[in-house]
Amino acid sequence: MNGPFAALRWVFLWRDKSAFLEGFGMTILVSLGALLLALALGIIFGLFSTSAKKALKGIARVFVEFFQNTPLVVQVFFVYNALPYVGIKLDVFSIGMLCVGIYHGAYVSEVVRAGITSIPRGQMDAARSQGFSYLQAMRYIILPQTVTIVLPPLANQAVNLIKNTSVLALIAGGDLMYRADSWASNGTLSYGPAYIVTGLLYFLLCFPMVTWARRHEVKIKNRDIQAHPAEGAAAGGAK
Amino acid sequence: MKLARKLACAALILTVAAGALFAGGSSQTSSTGSPLDSIKAHGVLRVGVKSDVPGFGLLNPDRGLYEGMEIELSKLIAKEIFGDASKIAFTPVTAKTRGPLLDNGDIDFVIATFTVTEERKLTYNFSSIYYTDGVGILAKKAAGYTSLKDLDGKTFGVAQSATSRAAIQEGADKIGVKVSFAEFATYPEIKAALDSGRVDAFSVDKAILRGYLDDTVFLLPDTFAPQPYGVATKLNNKALAAWVDGLIVKWLADGTVAGLIKQFNLQ
Numbered sequence: 001m002n003g004p005f006a007a008l009r010w011v012f013l014w015r016d017k018s019a020f021l022e023g024f025g026m027t028i029l030v031s032l033g034a035l036l037l038a039l040a041l042g043i044i045f046g047l048f049s050t051s052a053k054k055a056l057k058g059i060a061r062v063f064v065e066f067f068q069n070t071p072l073v074v075q076v077f078f079v080y081n082a083l084p085y086v087g088i089k090l091d092v093f094s095i096g097m098l099c100v101g102i103y104h105g106a107y108v109s110e111v112v113r114a115g116i117t118s119i120p121r122g123q124m125d126a127a128r129s130q131g132f133s134y135l136q137a138m139r140y141i142i143l144p145q146t147v148t149i150v151l152p153p154l155a156n157q158a159v160n161l162i163k164n165t166s167v168l169a170l171i172a173g174g175d176l177m178y179r180a181d182s183w184a185s186n187g188t189l190s191y192g193p194a195y196i197v198t199g200l201l202y203f204l205l206c207f208p209m210v211t212w213a214r215r216h217e218v219k220i221k222n223r224d225i226q227a228h229p230a231e232g233a234a235a236g237g238a239k
Numbered sequence: 240m241k242l243a244r245k246l247a248c249a250a251l252i253l254t255v256a257a258g259a260l261f262a263g264g265s266s267q268t269s270s271t272g273s274p275l276d277s278i279k280a281h282g283v284l285r286v287g288v289k290s291d292v293p294g295f296g297l298l299n300p301d302r303g304l305y306e307g308m309e310i311e312l313s314k315l316i317a318k319e320i321f322g323d324a325s326k327i328a329f330t331p332v333t334a335k336t337r338g339p340l341l342d343n344g345d346i347d348f349v350i351a352t353f354t355v356t357e358e359r360k361l362t363y364n365f366s367s368i369y370y371t372d373g374v375g376i377l378a379k380k381a382a383g384y385t386s387l388k389d390l391d392g393k394t395f396g397v398a399q400s401a402t403s404r405a406a407i408q409e410g411a412d413k414i415g416v417k418v419s420f421a422e423f424a425t426y427p428e429i430k431a432a433l434d435s436g437r438v439d440a441f442s443v444d445k446a447i448l449r450g451y452l453d454d455t456v457f458l459l460p461d462t463f464a465p466q467p468y469g470v471a472t473k474l475n476n477k478a479l480a481a482w483v484d485g486l487i488v489k490w491l492a493d494g495t496v497a498g499l500i501k502q503f504n505l506q
Contacts, residue, residue, distance in 0.1 A: 002475050004342050008361075084435040172396075172421035172432075182422050185400035189338050189362045 004192035023179030034101035041105025046112025067106035115146035155213030274478035290331035334400035349471040364480035365469035373462035374406040375445035396429035396438035406464035
């Protein structure tokens with residue numbers, strides 16, 4: 001078995017593929033949980049940061065700045081190794097969901113804020129003059145219009161979130177990266193194929209999302225430009 | 240539809256790239272002539288050693304020097320090659336990094352509590368055994384364990400790329416005890432996980448565990464699976480492996496190794 005990529009190593013990997021698949025499943029589950037949390041937090045804090053109330057704005061700013069300007073690894077290590085000393089001992093799955101979810105919640109909230117501020121001010125004024133309350137105007141008039149605008153950057157956030165779940169490998173989290181790492185460093189030490197296959201699996205999750213986001217962005221641009229109505233209609237109509 | 244085609248395309252490109260890597264990394268012809276030529280060309284002997292294992296390879300923070308039995312062995316080898324024990328460059332390695340560093344040619348030898356196993360012989364060359372240790376268990380004094388039996392259902396912190404996991408599993412199977420494992424890249428991380436109660440025991444070779452003894456933890460008397468240490472070289476460099484093995488065999492016979500074991504209190 002000369003070299004880290006010897007043919008026999010690929011055979012070993014195929015024999016032990018269950019380890020990789022289990023890790024892949026865990027990564028998908030953590031990603032889904034974290035994504036839901038990130039979206040919920042993102043919408044709440046996005047609304048906070050665009051509200052007229054100074055206090056809410058302040059809370060949102062502090063939340064966003066804190067999580068955007070500290071490394072995710074530090075947050076995860078803190079929750080994993082420091083919180084048990086004060087009696088808070090979360091399991092690794094929860095840590096993954098919470099830490100990655102909150103971290104990306106900060107980014108999503110910025111995306112939502114950008115989306116809301118991109119809607120012309122007149123929309124809100126018109127809605128309020130028709131008797132909508134602030135929240136109703138947001139719910140029925142403003143947010144629906146932001147959805148198409150924020151979808152591409154949201155997809156990018158989702159991709160980053162999936163990749164960031166690999167931080168669990170550092171705290172024995174049982175995700176794809178951890179299982180791959182564990183397999184690569186035990187027994188036959190076949191780390192070459194292990195990391196290639198792991199990279200491919202992450203790629204399979206992320207690439208479709210990025211591609212979709214890119215195409216969606218083009219679609220929006222075409223619709224906005226309206227330079228070639230025929231093409232724009234085709235692009236808008238193609239599902 | 241379009242997306243599916245794009246995906247297939249991307250997967251194909253990646254596979255080809257992986258294949259190229261695989262072909263490129265799989266074989267390397269070692270140069271003809273003396274196995275020491277490439278080492279001499281570097282001007283120093285490059286050795287991968289542990290930096291956190293007292294008695295074997297420890298980077299002394301006070302003096303900034305490496306100390307230990309494996310460090311002395313490395314110096315002896317450098318002396319054989321250059322006639323000068325100071326012509327040596329130490330690279331600190333962990334269980335996880337020592338293999339890849341050897342594979343990509345960053346270091347010539349690994350002398351870093353590297354346990355010889357049949358499986359590992361498929362990947363690296365090993366010299367004769369210069370020391371045999373055993374896997375031990377470090378636990379909190381407060382937990383009051385007396386042997387592996389008391390650790391039924393507990394979690395063991397082990398290092399990635401170490402043989403400890405298999406050794407403990409085997410020992411546990413023998414007495415019908417269920418254990419689980421959490422793997423970490425470095426020993427300090429395992430110690431941190433033990434301190435915070437993330438794992439119930441820290442398990443690795445006893446020599447390494449001794450470096451982590453403090454007021455709160457103790458070593459259980461159990462010893463599992465003898466861990467024979469050898470000098471590792473890159474698999475395709477058979478000549479260099481034979482040369483270094485000759486040295487170790489010689490030093491085993493003439494008492495040099497025994498002297499080092501005594502010098503560092505490793506009996």
